[in-house]
Amino acid sequence: MAERTEERTREADAEAEGDFGVDVGTTESLGGGATDADPERSSESTRSYFSLRALLYAFGAVGGGMVLGGLIPLLPFTEMLGIALGAFVYGLVASQRRYLELAVAGGVSGGLTAVFSLLPQLAAGLNGTRLFAIAGAVGLVLSVVGHYFGRDLRDGLTKDL
Incomplete structure (x- = not known):
């Protein structure tokens, strides 16, 4: 039995x-x-802990979320919320946990977005390294939290009652 x-x-x-x-x-x-x-x-x-293919997919998901977040007018930092949205969708679709890849993609994307969006202020004397570090840390946290909630929803949808 x-x-x-x-x-x-x-x-x-x-x-x-x-x-x-x-x-x-x-x-x-x-x-x-x-x-x-x-x-x-x-x-x-x-099973490896890091996959280059998953990293490229993570950059695609995070980038797509940032584009969708950037389409919302008149609200600042909606691209950062797009990072969480992209990571959420990636967690919902992916069959494996990929926190490391999404942390890298979210951190780099968040940092680069903040630096490039404030490029004129950087020329005027704003500290770009500190800005990149803060925005990268926020992007990293948002991507990991988004991926966690996407995985949690996927687990709830696929679990037998």
């Missing part, structure tokens, strides 16, 4: 991740369940 429950759990997890039970490189013997490679163990050992 416990074996059947475990099998259902693995099938539900595989469907939730977009994998419909087809594992390339693993074969089951007729004896019942012995595989050439354990997919759970192999995915943990090959």
